[in-house]
Every structure is written in C-alpha cells, then in structure tokens.
Amino acid sequence: MKTFSKLLGSVALLGASVAHAGELEVTHWWTSGGEAAAVSEFAKAFDATGNTWVDGAIAGSGGTARPIIISRILGGDPMGATQLNHGRQAEELIEAGLMTDLTELAEAEGWTDLVNPPALLDACTYEGRIYCVPVNIHSWQWLWLSHDAFAQIETPVPSNWTEFAAAAPKLEEAGIVPLAMGQQGWQQNGAFGVMTIAIAGLETWRKVVVDKNADAARGPEYAAVFEAAVDARNFASNSNVQDWNLATNMVITGKAGAQIMGDWAQGEFQMAGQVAGEDYTCLPGLGVNEILDTGGDAFYFPVIDDEETKKAQMALASTLISPEVQVSFNLKKGSLPVRGDVDLSAANDCMQKGLDILKAGGIMPSGDMNLTADTQTQIEDLMAEFWTSDMSAADAQERYADIIASAE
Amino acid sequence: MKRGPVMSSSNARRPSSLFRNLSAKLASIPMVLTALVVFVGGTAWTVVYSFTSSKLLPKANFVGLDQYERLWSTRRWLISIENLAVYGFFSMIFTLLIGFTLAALLDRKIRGEDVFRTIFLYPFALSFVVTGLAWQWILNPDLGVQNVVRSMGWESFTFNPLNDPDIVIYGILIAGLWQGTGLIMCIMLAGLRGIDQEIWKAARVDGIGTVKTYVRIVIPMMRPVFVTALVLIASGIIKIYDLVVAQTNGGPGISSEVPAKYVINYMFRAQNLGQGFAASTMMLLSVVIILIPWAYLEFGGKKRG
Numbered sequence: 138m139k140t141f142s143k144l145l146g147s148v149a150l151l152g153a154s155v156a157h158a159g160e161l162e163v164t165h166w167w168t169s170g171g172e173a174a175a176v177s178e179f180a181k182a183f184d185a186t187g188n189t190w191v192d193g194a195i196a197g198s199g200g201t202a203r204p205i206i207i208s209r210i211l212g213g214d215p216m217g218a219t220q221l222n223h224g225r226q227a228e229e230l231i232e233a234g235l236m237t238d239l240t241e242l243a244e245a246e247g248w249t250d251l252v253n254p255p256a257l258l259d260a261c262t263y264e265g266r267i268y269c270v271p272v273n274i275h276s277w278q279w280l281w282l283s284h285d286a287f288a289q290i291e292t293p294v295p296s297n298w299t300e301f302a303a304a305a306p307k308l309e310e311a312g313i314v315p316l317a318m319g320q321q322g323w324q325q326n327g328a329f330g331v332m333t334i335a336i337a338g339l340e341t342w343r344k345v346v347v348d349k350n351a352d353a354a355r356g357p358e359y360a361a362v363f364e365a366a367v368d369a370r371n372f373a374s375n376s377n378v379q380d381w382n383l384a385t386n387m388v389i390t391g392k393a394g395a396q397i398m399g400d401w402a403q404g405e406f407q408m409a410g411q412v413a414g415e416d417y418t419c420l421p422g423l424g425v426n427e428i429l430d431t432g433g434d435a436f437y438f439p440v441i442d443d444e445e446t447k448k449a450q451m452a453l454a455s456t457l458i459s460p461e462v463q464v465s466f467n468l469k470k471g472s473l474p475v476r477g478d479v480d481l482s483a484a485n486d487c488m489q490k491g492l493d494i495l496k497a498g499g500i501m502p503s504g505d506m507n508l509t510a511d512t513q514t515q516i517e518d519l520m521a522e523f524w525t526s527d528m529s530a531a532d533a534q535e536r537y538a539d540i541i542a543s544a545e
Numbered sequence: 546m547k548r549g550p551v552m553s554s555s556n557a558r559r560p561s562s563l564f565r566n567l568s569a570k571l572a573s574i575p576m577v578l579t580a581l582v583v584f585v586g587g588t589a590w591t592v593v594y595s596f597t598s599s600k601l602l603p604k605a606n607f608v609g610l611d612q613y614e615r616l617w618s619t620r621r622w623l624i625s626i627e628n629l630a631v632y633g634f635f636s637m638i639f640t641l642l643i644g645f646t647l648a649a650l651l652d653r654k655i656r657g658e659d660v661f662r663t664i665f666l667y668p669f670a671l672s673f674v675v676t677g678l679a680w681q682w683i684l685n686p687d688l689g690v691q692n693v694v695r696s697m698g699w700e701s702f703t704f705n706p707l708n709d710p711d712i713v714i715y716g717i718l719i720a721g722l723w724q725g726t727g728l729i730m731c732i733m734l735a736g737l738r739g740i741d742q743e744i745w746k747a748a749r750v751d752g753i754g755t756v757k758t759y760v761r762i763v764i765p766m767m768r769p770v771f772v773t774a775l776v777l778i779a780s781g782i783i784k785i786y787d788l789v790v791a792q793t794n795g796g797p798g799i800s801s802e803v804p805a806k807y808v809i810n811y812m813f814r815a816q817n818l819g820q821g822f823a824a825s826t827m828m829l830l831s832v833v834i835i836l837i838p839w840a841y842l843e844f845g846g847k848k849r850g
Contacts, residue, residue: 204813207601229601229816320797377686377708379796511600514815518621518799525710525798536620543615 161217161449163436164193164209166202167470171404175469182462188449191217200323210235215439217446218453221269225509227437231263237438242451243267248458253477254431254500261435269435270457273472276429276491277399277503278331280420281406285391286313297424298335298365301395305372308394316372317384317393322521324381326513328397329366329520334430335423336362339501346507351542355534363530363537369397370524388417397423403471403487413486421490422499429494432503433472512544588829595822603818612823622824625802628714632721632803633782639722640778641771644729649759651730652737662734666727673724677791680720681707707793710800717792717801724788725781729774736770737763772843783832804828 161183167176173194180190193216195202203226206219210230221227230236243249243258252258252271261269280298287294287304290311295301305315318324333342337358344353353359376393378384385405387393396402403419411417421427436457438450456462463474468483473491481492494500508516519540523533598608616622647665651658668676683689686705694702706716740763748758764771786805789795795802804824812821 200814207813207816211602226816233602321794322799379794509600509816511811511815511817511820514810514817515619518619521796521798522620522800523798525796525800 159187159445159449160189160191161446161453162191162193163218163220163453164195164202164206164216165220166195166197166199167220168194168196169404171408171469171471175466178462178465178469179457182456182459182465183453186452186456188452190453210439215441217441217450218436218438220434221437222432222434225507227269228263230437230439231268235440236268237440237447237450238266239268239270239438239451239454240266242454246455246458251458251476251478253475254495254498256431256500256502257433257435257475260502269437270454271433271435271475272457272463273467273470274429274431274433274475274495275399275401275472276421276432277327278334278422278429279400279402279487280331280395280397280423281385281388281402282395282418282420283388283391283393284416284418286388286394289313289391294418295420295424297420298332299425301423302365302368302372305368305394309372313391314373314375314387314393315395316369316376317378317387317396318369318373318376318524319381319384320377320379320525321381322517324384324398325524326517326520327399328369329362330430331397331423332365332369333359333362334428334501335425336365338426339428342501345541347502349541349544351538354538354541359534359537360530363534366523366533367530373524400471400473400487400491403485407471407485419487419490421494427494428499428501429491430501430503433475509545512540515540591822592826592829595819595826597819599818599822601816601818608819612819613827616820616823616827621799621802622804622807624799625804625807628801629782629785629803631714632718632785633779635715635718636721636725636782637775637778639718640726640729641774643722643726644774645733645764647726647730648733648737651734662731665730668724669727671724673787674791676720676724677788680716680723681792684716684719708797710797713793713797713801717789720792721781721785721788725778729778732770732774732777733767736767739770740766779835783828 183190257271308315341358344350467474691704793801
C-alpha cells in the first residue's frame with residue numbers, strides 16, 4: 138500500500154511537472170549506449186541553467202520515431218523540443234506554422250558566423266528564418282577496414298576502393314566476406330550514395346541530386362557507379378546480417394574485410410576496445426574523393442503558447458550550441474561539432490581525419506537536405522531490390538533516373 | 546365518424562413501427578453514428594484525398610489520377626499485390642483444410658481432447674509480432690530448423706526461406722498458418738458439435754462411411770460456420786502487416802512487401818499522404834470487388850427464398 142501511494146504521489150508529481158514552467162520534454166531516438174551517454178551531456182547542461190530536461194527517448198531508429206514525433210505535433214500534443222534530421226523532413230511543419238522561429242536568438246548569438254559548414258544552418262533556414270539548432274555532423278563517407286582480415290590473406294590494408302576491390306577475391310578464397318552489408322534499404326542506399334561521390338564525383342552528384350537532372354543520372358559517370366555497385370553486391374553476397382552494428386561486428390571480428398558505413402560505426406569499434414590505425418582503418422570517401430557530407434541531427438522547437446515554456450526553449454537552443462556542450466556531446470557521440478571554434482584534441486584518429494577534411498572545406502550537403510522523404514523512400518526501395526536481386530546495372534540506372542526525373 | 550378511426554389507427558400504427566423497441570434503437574445510435582462518421586466518412590475522405598498531391602499534410606490540390614498511375618507503375622506495389630495474392634490463396638485453402646481436419650479429428654471423441662485443443666489454440670493467444678519474431682528465429686539457418694536437422698547428421702539439408710527472395714512469402718505463410726489455424730479449428734469444432742447426433746446414427750444405419758458423411762452431409766450443414774471462418778480468414782489476409790514487419794520487415798530487399806505496409810510507409814515515412822491514400826483506396830476496392838457479389842449471393846438469395 139505504501140509503495141502504491143508513493144507511486145500515486147510520483148504520478149501526481151509527473152502530472153504537475155508537465156504544467157510547470159521551465160521544464161521541457163525533449164524527444165529523440167538516441168537510445169544505444171553511446172548515444173544515451175551523449176544525450177545525458179545535453180540534459181546535464183540544460184539542468185544547470187535552472188531548467189529541467191524531461192527525457193522522452195523513443196526506442197527504435199529515426200524511421201520509427203519520426204512518425205510518432207510528427208503525429209504528436211500535428212495532433213496538438215507538441216513536446217518542448219525534438220530531435221529531427223534537418224533538411225526537408227520538417228519543411229511542411231514549418232510551413233504550417235507549427236515550429237518556433239529561432240531567428241532572433243540566432244542573430245543575437247551570431248550563429249551564422251559560428252556554424253561551420255554554413256550549409257548546416259541553411260538546412261535549418263526556411264524563407265530566410267531559422268527554425269532549428271544543428272547539434273552535430275554525421276557523415277556517411279567512410280570505409281571501415283579490418284586489419285585482422287587483411288593479415289589473414291597477407292595483403293597490406295588497402296588505401297582506397299580500387300585496391301580493396303582487387304583484394305576482394307583473395308578475401309573470398311580465405312572464407313572471409315569481403316564487404317559486410319546489413320540487408321536493410323537505408324544501409325544499401327547509404328553505401329550507394331557513398332560510392333556515387335567516390336566514383337562519379339561531386340559535380341555529377343550535384344547535377345543529379347541537387348538539380349534533379351535525369352540526363353546526368355543516365356550518363357556514363359553514373360553507369361560506372363552502378364557497375365561498381367554490382368561489384369559491391371557480389372562482395373557482400375555472403376553477408377547475411379540485418380542490422381548495421383552486426384555488420385560492423387563482422388569487421389571487428391575479422392569475419393569481413395570491410396564495411397561502408399557512417400561515422401557512427403566508430404562507437405562500435407571503440408566499445409570493442411579497438412584502436413584506429415592499429416586494429417582498424419577508416420578511409421573517408423572510400424580513399425578516393427575525400428569529401429564528407431554534412432548531414433546530422435538538429436533540434437526543433439514546436440510552437441507552445443506559454444511564455445515560460447518559450448523561455449525554456451530558447452535557453453535549451455542556446456545551450457545545445459554552446460562550445461562546452463558541443464565538445465562534451467560530440468566526443469561521446471563520435472560525431473563532429475557544428476562549430477569550427479572548439480578544441481577537439483581529445484578526439485581519436487578517425488575523428489581527426491574528419492576534422493581536417495572539414496577544415497579543408499571538403500564538404501557537401503547531405504541527401505536529406507535535397508531530396509524529399511518521398512523521393513528517398515523510392516530510392517531506398519529501388520536499392521533494397523537492387524542489392525538482393527540480380528538486377529543489371531543498366532536496369533537499375535534507368536529506374537534510378539526515372540525517380541530523379543519525377544522528384545520535386 | 547368514419548374518418549376518425551381510420552386516422553387514429555394510422556396514427557397509432559406509424560409510431561408503432563418507428564418507436565417500436567425505442568430503447569434499443571436509442572442505444573444503437575452511438576454505434577450508428579460512429580459507423581457513419583468514422584468508417585463511411587473517413588473512407589470517403591481518404592478516397593477524395595487520394596486524388597490530391599498531399600504530402601505530409603492533407604491539401605486539396607487535385608491532380609486527377611496521377612497518384613494511381615504512379616502506384617501501378619511502382620515495382621514495390623506490384624510485388625506487394627503479388628505477395629498478397631499468394632499469401633491469401635494458400636492461407637485461405639490451408640487454414641480451412643488444416644482447421645477442419647484438426648477439428649474433425651478432435652471430434653472423434655479422442656482421449657485428452659482438452660489438452661490438444663489447448664495446444665492448437667495456444668498460438669492464437671500470441672500477437673503477430675511475437676509470432677513473427679519466433680518464426681524469424683525458427684527459420685534462421687544458423688539457429689533454427691536447418692541447424693537442428695544438420696546437427697542430426699543430414700549435412701546438406703537446406704531450409705532457408707527467409708533469405709531467399711523467391712520463397713520468402715511462404716516462410717511468412719508458415720508463421721501465419723501456425724498462428725491462425727487454431728482459432729478456425731475451434732470454430733469448426735463448435736460447428737461439428739452443433740450437428741445432431743441423430744444424423745450420425747442415420748448415416749451409420751444407411752452404411753455411409755465416416756469420411757463420406759463428413760464431406761457429403763456434415764460440411765453442407767455447416768455452411769454458416771464456414772462463412773464465419775471465411776470472413777475471419779479473409780479479413781486477416783487483407784490486413785496482414787505486423788507479421789511481415791516482425792518477421793522480415795519486407796526483406797530481403799522488397800520481396801516480402803505487402804500492401805498494408807506500402808500504405809503505412811508512404812503515408813508516414815515517405816510523407817506522401819496522397820500516395821498512401823491511393824494505395825489504401827486500391828485495397829478497399831479489392832475488398833469491395835470480392836465482397837459485393839458474395840454479399841449479394843449470400844443475403845440477396847435468402848430474401849428470395
């Protein structure tokens with residue numbers, strides 16, 4: 138009975154806390170070990186400003202969480218703040234006036250000068266107003282190589298995709314899967330995107346993805362990409378795992394030679410106690426074209442008609458982008474900070490490589506920022522089919538070009 | 546004087562037809578309203594907006610049949626329809642066949658009937674998500690059936706439906722049958738118990754064999770039970786979603802996609818309401834095409850008879 142009344146009390150407290158000012162419910166989908174540790178950095182810093190962070194983690198990936206978040210905002214039950222990938226996902230919510238305008242705060246703190254690369258802030262900008270706070274940069278363009286696997290076939294660890302492709306038959310002979318690949322559309326689509334940049338180059342990519350030029354997608358540069366994708370498909374034909382971290386684990390244990398995966402894979406290597414450069418190697422841009430995309434996560438603040446809540450929202454926005462929080466969060470998350478003026482000497486080998494590329498300006502906008510969710514789903518469907526069937530490179534290219542032609 | 550009673554009798558009759566069982570009619574008003582507003586209204590709204598270019602939010606921006614043209618030229622939708630047809634056809638036949646056979650066997654007054662009935666009905670107590678996950682493991686080549694058979698010495702045995710795009714839908718079918726036949730068996734058993742024992746005695750006197758009695762006499766008598774079972778199975782087929790999501794999530798590739806998953810994906814993940822509405826309208830249409838002739842035969846015939 139005592140526990141029950143305690144429970145009742147805490148429920149009542151919870152109910153009251155929602156109405157209380159200075160408390161924000163923040164929804165996000167960072168639930169894995171490393172991610173949760175990173176989020177708690179945000180919570181700590183926000184609590185230190187005298188407000189209270191009410192954690193609203195949604196288990197599952199963005200694909201699961203995003204519909205929940207959007208339907209809550211549309212349904213008139215908005216949270217105080219929420220994670221979303223910036224880009225076109227929130228475009229219509231902004232259009233409908235459901236997101237808080239952060240322009241004043243951004244101007245006061247000079248975000249336009251701080252945020253590097255500036256494309257990040259552009260993705261938060263809609264008709265000249267700023268609606269979100271970018272918090273990190275995640276890039277897809279990494280090839281992770283297992284030293285153990287290459288030691289087994291007595292071949293030096295490749296330094297680019299071509300060398301890797303040449304070594305692949307040897308790996309296969311030794312019973313090692315050359316390329317680990319989770320059998321999920323987004324992973325296959327991501328890997329394809331990485332190969333596009335590495336093989337077709339940034340200019341062609343820009344024509345296709347930014348300008349939606351279907352003729353460029355039918356051209357010889359993309360034909361080469363699809364040919365390479367067919368090779369990669371053969372390399373990965375014995376990779377029977379689903380989730381990306383299981384695929385990464387194949388690389389960690391030396392059962393697979395390599396994996397194309399974003400920089401979040403680094404957390405897995407770290408957890409396994411592996412050291413960059415000794416146990417594994419990371420090659421940005423497949424070692425061919427050292428360009429990183431600037432996708433990432435951002436926080437949006439739904440409009441809530443309450444002065445206190447608005448104040449707390451502004452305080453959180455300001456906290457998220459402050460230099461100390463940027464460092465502590467991104468070190469735990471394994472991602473790169475959104476501002477160029479912070480010290481990240483504690484970062485490991487791979488992160489340093491990424492920082493150098495950022496400094497050198499080897500950046501591109503991410504697909505999220507240019508393609509609608511609709512177009513991306515269509516491409517993912519195509520990729521899912523392409524990677525699991527024996528569809529020819531030419532067929533896949535033609536269908537890809539059709540999707541680009543009909544994209545908005 | 547002559548008009549008076551006529552009027553009063555007609556007055557007295559009219560309210561009697563309208564207000565007869567007044568409380569029952571009043572009580573059903575909420576359900577009638579719900580049906581009209583939520584089901585009919587919601588359906589009509591969905592159909593209307595399937596002709597628009599709505600993205601994340603519904604917008605009355607009409608584009609004619611564009612969404613339908615795109616839908617029917619999408620590989621994923623065509624594969625979904627094909628999968629539903631295969632799953633539906635085999636699920637219907639095997640559920641009825643296995644369900645009835647099990648029920649008929651239990652009906653032979655065997656010992657321990659309660660135990661068997663419980664065992665067969667148990668899978669139905671599990672949700673599709675649990676069923677899907679359990680069968681994902683059972684059919685996993687490294688953990689499940691294939692591994693067990695191989696470890697018993699048959700090294701070349703291969704049974705890996707979930708990773709083969711050509712037969713993955715049968716892997717889902719197995720799980721669906723395992724989950725669904727128990728309920729159909731129970732319904733069939735109830736139907737069999739409803740058959741008068743005198744009929745069995747009469748058949749025995751006439752020297753008709755057991756199987757023949759079932760096929761020729763008992764099954765025709767169980768027509769209403771079969772109709773109930775048919776409706777239950779059919780609605781289960783058309784709405785299949787969670788089983789696929791849990792077991793394969795549409796994979797490998799898009800080879801085990803189903804229409805309901807297409808609808809959900811395009812409405813919420815791809816943020817293209819128009820496309821999702823068009824797909825759900827097609828699902829409704831397919832149900833209507835099957836249902837209307839059937840309802841006409843089933844209920845229209847009775848009125849005439």
